[in-house]
Amino acid sequence: MSQYSTPNSTNTTDSWFGNVNGNSIHLDVDDGIDGGSITTDSYAALSSMDFGARKTCELGISSLTDPADHTSHIIKVHAKHDGFSASSVAVALYEGSSVIYSGNFTTTTTFTTYDFTLPEGSAANISDYTNLRIKIGTIWNGFSPQVAEIEFQVPDAGSDNITNPAAFMMFI
Numbered sequence: 001m002s003q004y005s006t007p008n009s010t011n012t013t014d015s016w017f018g019n020v021n022g023n024s025i026h027l028d029v030d031d032g033i034d035g036g037s038i039t040t041d042s043y044a045a046l047s048s049m050d051f052g053a054r055k056t057c058e059l060g061i062s063s064l065t066d067p068a069d070h071t072s073h074i075i076k077v078h079a080k081h082d083g084f085s086a087s088s089v090a091v092a093l094y095e096g097s098s099v100i101y102s103g104n105f106t107t108t109t110t111f112t113t114y115d116f117t118l119p120e121g122s123a124a125n126i127s128d129y130t131n132l133r134i135k136i137g138t139i140w141n142g143f144s145p146q147v148a149e150i151e152f153q154v155p156d157a158g159s160d161n162i163t164n165p166a167a168f169m170m171f172i
Contacts, residue, residue, distance in 0.1 A: 003067065005152040006030040009060035011133065016044050016057035019146075026059050029150045043148040044136070045082065056090075056137030059150065063130040065157035070123035075116040075134065078149040081107040087138060087145035091116060093152065094133045095126055107145050129154070 007026035018028035025044045044057060081087040091114075092102035101122045105114040126132070136147055 001156040002072070002153050003064050003156060005061040005064050005132070005154075007059040007134065007150055008062045011058040011060055013057055014137075015055045016136075018044050025057055029059070029147055043146040045144045045146045054138055056135050058094075058133055058135045061132050061134055061150075061152055064132070064152070064154055066126075066129050067155040067157050069155045070120045072153070072155050073118040073123040073126075074153045075101070075103075075118070076113055076149070076151045076153065077105070077116075077136065077147060078111055078113045079105070079107055079145060079147045080109060080111045082144045082146055089145050089147070090135075090137045090139050091150075092135045092137075093118070094135060095128060095131055098125070100125055100132075104139055111146075111148055113149075123154075 007030045010023060010025045013023050013025060016025055017023065018025045021027040029044050075091055075093055077089075077091050079089060087107045088104055089107060090102060090104040093100045101116065101118045103116040132152065134150055134152065136150070138145060
């Protein structure tokens with residue numbers, strides 16, 4: 001099983017906007033991919049006045065419980081570009097001011113899910129799963145990139161709680 005975190009706040013917009021919710025971009029990209037249902041009727045896009053510019057949007061994400069397992073940490077972005085020319089988009093996971101992971105992808109004309117699996121060493125650098133943010137930004141863009149969903153997936157936290165101590169004792 002997994003835990004899923006989606007955007008829950010918009011920290012900076014830098015010419016990005018939500019096509020439905022304006023500057024509250026997190027409301028347009030928070031439905032999840034594996035943890036929810038993908039929708040493409042709302043998305044974040046770069047203002048057409050800033051084509052060709054490097055612009056970054058920062059989103060707070062919902063809290064997770066530390067899984068203690070540093071494998072299977074995956075950032076997922078469901079995106080495309082609107083126009084004739086592909087957009088290069090960067091995605092980064094931050095804890096406080098520290099970059100935990102960054103990667104990039106080149107969009108296509110149809111919505112596609114881009115997966116970024118964090119190296120185990122990068123995931124091990126996360127000390128506070130309640131203080132994570134995701135930044136999306138253009139590296140180079142021909143036409144407006146559109147990001148429909150963003151999700152961060154980690155393993156379940158597990159449990160040390162014994163819910164039926166009598167049954168547990170039978171196996172000792």
